Amino acid sequence: MTETRTTAAHGGAIGMHGIKKWFGNFQAVDDVTLDIRSNEFFTLLGPSGCGKTTLLRMIAGFELPTEGQVLLDGVDISSLLPNQRPVNTVFQNYALFPHLTVAENIGFGLKMLGKPRSEIDSVVNDMLKLVHLEGRGGNPVTQLSGGQQQRVALARALAPRPKVLLLDEPLSALDLKLRKSMQMELKRLQTETGITFVFVTHDQEEALTMSDRIAVMSTGTVRQVGSPWDIYDRPAERFVADFIGETNFLEAEVVAVSGDRARVRLSSGAEIPATFPADVTPGGKVTVVIRPEHAQVGAPSPASVLRGIIREIVYLGTDTHFHIRLEDGTTFTVRQQNARSGSCGFSKDEAVGINLSDDVAQILRD
């Protein structure tokens, strides 16, 4: 295992099978099965307390599952100690060793593995270059800024060339601008090193920006796994649709089903096509999701899919949000990109019609 740990040419694949975790009477993880592929940037996304960090700690070895198995490249590692797993962690508060220099921090893992001095020195130099901290090796870590400490923590975790890198909300302590640039940086590092990244966050935008695939979690269970596109445009259930981005929920009735498309009738009487994640039957009551940017405001006409009255117009620079009260009383939000003309052309309390782009409705699983 020592050999593959240091010469890993590919990231490891993680399998989590039937994982359950109890803390006393509290169930933090409830029967999670996940397969994280080799070389992918995988994100565990969910609100605090959803069990995402607990899952991460079980991959690292800081927690043992009450039930279930953790596999690395098909081998059961559930009962191995953290130091026996070729997996490294970037901690939320960095957890740099305050009594060691930048270089000593980065070289710590290799030193513990008993690597020769010369190898450690050369890897540490490479790592300092990789995270743009050349010449800072001799500095005490306590004198670095938050962003620099963050990069030392990354370099320290990458230096032993783990098969999997675990990142526990590592960007939450940084300010917005630094966070944006670190997001690009992380994505670059993942592509360059070919190491599998497992990233934990509660920030949906962060997850959409960086991930190859996302698992959305809530109350200890995985609600949906998919690409950012899947998660955003094909949410399987209400929680996922609601947690990721802004959404309109509409009650509808299924009229017809053919292949992977259904026709649904909205409360306005209009019929639109919709995609669906599970079996639906004609006549059934369903909830459909339509993203605000997939609808347009226009003059009311019989051809409008929905009709209502503008309650609020919110100018947001790049675009404008229209909060519209539909005829059936529900509120519908439309996001329209701004031109430079100045006025959006509509005013508060105006009666308007709403049109939809083609094929934008998604039926939710109950």
Place this chain on the structure above:
Amino acid sequence: MFKSHFDIRSQPGFGFITLFTFFALYLPIAALVIYSFNGAESLSRWDGFSARWFVAAWQNAAVQDAAIRSLIIAIWAAFLATIAATMAALATTRTTPYRGLTFKYALINQPLMVPEIVTAVALLIVFSRIKVWTGYSGLGYLVVAHTAFCIPFAYLPIRARLESMDLTLERAAADLYATRWQTFRHVTLPLLRPAVIAGFMLAFVISLDDVVITEFVKSGGQDTLPTYMLGQLRRETTPEINAIATVFLALSTALVVVFFFINRKKQ
């Protein structure tokens, strides 16, 4: 800064109590130090400034003998107590709280709570039996006895430091392939060092100072400096014991100052 009406310093009598406490604490010590430079043969009659009693104490073979014995016992006892205290502190902080943990704290701190004279008599009985069985009557008994009552003093600063230490550092070390021993050696111990030194010094001073247990446990010819001084009281006393006490005071003050500066450099 706005000075509150409820500030303790504006309460009536504050100045008087402060002065009284200050004198009560330091007047006797000041008198001791001044009289250690007394040129007279008597403890109480002042007869001009002189360092003759320091010289006399220094040249007194019995004092030398007792001083060396005191140092040997104190170094060994502090060393052993610090090791035991560090292990005890790790065992009581690096665990999830369980029933009986409070009882263990009490057990470790037992020497602070049981009257010293009780321990002294108990040790006298036990050690005299062991002496009969083994025939050994060296300094070992004193070292063991001192180690036992030094442990809580070494334990307190070490436990306090461990409790305030960030556990994720040790977790990070384990994540970076450190075994439990490597984690202790490369992360826990270096971060714990100031507390370990503090614990050692505290134990050292406590051992150096002990009279009651030493008096009961020691064999003939095993006087430490404090028991030697006690013995001198029965005979004609000279300012020599003032001089010895002043050296004691200087030594413990020096230890505290050194420790203070070591700690300040760390931060």
